[in-house]
Amino acid sequence: MSYTLQKKIVVVSFLFIPVALLLLFLIYPTIKLFQFSLTDWNGVSKSFSYIGLKNYAVAMQTDAVWKALFNNFRYFIIHALFIPLEIMVAVYLNNKIRGSLFFRSLVFLPYILNGVAVAYIFSYLYNPINGPWNGLLEWIGMEALKRNWLSSPEIVNYSLIVVSLWRFSGFHVILFLAGLQSVPKDLYEAAIIDGAGPFQRFRYITVPGISRVIEIVLFLNVRGALQVFDIPFLMTQGGPGMASTTFTVYTIQTAFKYNNYGLASALAVILMVLIIVFSYLQSQLFKGRTE
Template identity: 75%
Template sequence: MSYSLQKKLVIVSFLFVPVALLLLFLLYPSLRLLQFSLTNWNGISKSFNYVGLDNYVSAFQNPDIWKALSNNFLYFGIHALFIPLEVMVAVLLNNKLRTSNFFRSIVFLPYILNGVAVAYLFSYMYNPINGPINALLETLGLESWIQNWLSDKGIVNYSLIVVSLWRFSGLHVILFLAGLQSIPNDLYEAATIDGAGSWKKFIHITMPGISRVMEIVLFLNVRGALQVFDIPFLMTQGGPGLASTTFTVYTIQTAFKYNNYGLASSLAIILMLMIIIFSYFQGKLFKGKGE
């Protein structure tokens, strides 16, 4: 056996297992998901009927789905508004402060906590009867601010978004911090010699230097906003009514509560397409930046 053939056999042997796993756990489930989205399968019967694109038409005509999707965009919008604050915190932590390492750990800690534990922690804090938040407001003489944080349709989404911000903003800060530390100090020293102030350094050096990180954070924001599930599901079950139902919560309930796996599969396909489309346009937006 020639050396060239041996080399090819070794390469194929090493690639066989990961490619097989990729086909088994990614490509095959995706194809089956697409197949189920074209059927009326209830998740139990051994047989099902093909209904074509009826599930997709039903999804776009269902006002409850649009309501759930609007809740997802609320998550994305508020998270996006907090990006400048996250950048400011990262810049502050990037300075050589005596306690910066300690605060870096504190900022990142919420992200590594279990999502179920975070949901139950804030469910207790939002408790309208003996919750710490309402108790604190009463102690401060702000009784008029006391709310039913998780049962009021007007504020329940904002209450849940606060939990999401608390949990995920630390990850974004650490990512921005990593981007800041990758910028050579020589650039700042040269700018200082040229008489550039702090604001010009931030605009012309810092922002271009972290543009790749900004792209990653925006992608994580949209993906997380579209896929948000654990916080609303565990804390409110999507209630009251559909007030805090997100796209993923609605999809899961459609499948496992109402046994409409065909519609649920079409919603999963739509979710995947939305993420792909956003990723494509985001790549176009950031193309050439930060290079």
Template identity: 45%
Template sequence: MNNLSYSTQRKIILIGFLALPLALLALFTYYPAVRLVVQSFTDWDGISDSSRWIGFDNYKEVFVNPDLFGVFLNQIPYVIIGIIQNIIAILFAVILNSKLRGRNGFRVMLFLPFIMNAVAVAFMFQYVFDTTNGSLNALLGCLGLESLQQSWLGNESIVNFSLASIGLWRFMGYNMVIYLGAMQSIPGDMYEAAKIDGAGRFQTLWHLTLPNLTKIIQLNMFLTISGALAVFDLPFVLTKGGPAGASETFLMKTIETAFQFNNFGLASAMSVVLLIITALLLGIQNAVIGKGGDKA
């Protein structure tokens, strides 16, 4: 070892430290991903040792069958509520970034829902949205708004908005903390200069704060959109995809196809389609937000 040059020793040490992590990454991440793509071109049932190569038939089935691809419409409310969630998170971050008395307590209270278990949150809101004894309908009754009382998880037109609102309550504080940290990294001199130039609060927010948050907004929207497209836990626990499949998501349909109908080839194709759609939407989102940030 002493006869080797310093650069050679350095390369050997780096390779030694990287070999095991890269091997684990290849074994548990890249190999399953490649197998998933290969299986998407077969009719494997998940049980037999052999499978038949069927080409793009699974992908055709995904896009032609409205019972499969059509469930993406059920996830539009999650995207809409996710956008609203980020807007509210920015507003709370702006408020709590000021010299507000008790702001640390408010930060903790808004962040607490994020650390709660997802299944526990789902069961908690099951009582909130309960038709007969739910706290939401009881509150509407106390306010004299009996006309608004309804079956929040049994109405096909609003069930997905009801489920998405749970995500708003749970993740808004997490997004707020990220925005708050980004705001605190903006130099105070910039705000002082804006104040001297006569900029009001809205002008400061629009022309100074938001442009400096462009990358963070991209990050949070990445998490929001990817989460909206892959939502599973809330509808699975609260509605099982009901009523009449109105709250069924693409991921639920994928798992059902694989484990209930034993069609792992089609389920693999659905997973690949979900990945491609997510990547396309995120690319469009980053282009729009990045372009807006550049103009600002």
């Protein structure tokens, strides 16, 4: 057996299991997803009928789908507005301050907590009867601000977004902190010698230096906003009514609550396409700035 053939056999042997797992758990389910999106399968019967693109047309004409997408859009906008604050926190933690390592661990802690635990903690905090949040407002004399935080359609989404910010902002701060540590210190020293102020250093050195990290955080923001599921599902079940239903929650309910797996598959395909499209647009937006 020649040496070249031996190398090929070794490479194929090592790649066989990863490729097999990839085909089994990614490629095959994706193909079946596209197939089911063209059917009227209810998830139970052994047979189904192909109905073409009807499920996609129904999804586009359903008001609840657009309402869910709008709720996802709120998550995206508010998380995007918090990115400058997250960068400033990272800049502060990047300085040599007392206890910086402790604070870095502290801001990252919410991200590693179990999502179910986070949901139940904030459900207790938002409890309108004996919850600590309303109790705090009453204690400081601001009873007029007491609300039913999870049962009022006007504010339920913002209450859930606060939970999302608390859980994921710390992870973004750590990413920005890693980016800041890759920016050469010589640039800051030269800027200080040239008389650049803190804002000028932040604008012309810090932001360009972490542009790649900003792009990554925006991608995570887009993907996370479109896939928001655990927080609204566990805390409100998408209620009251459908006020806090997100696209993923609506998809899960369509499949497992209403047994319409064909429509749910179409919604999943639409979600995948949305993520790909927004990721492409974002890459084009940052293409000229990061080259």
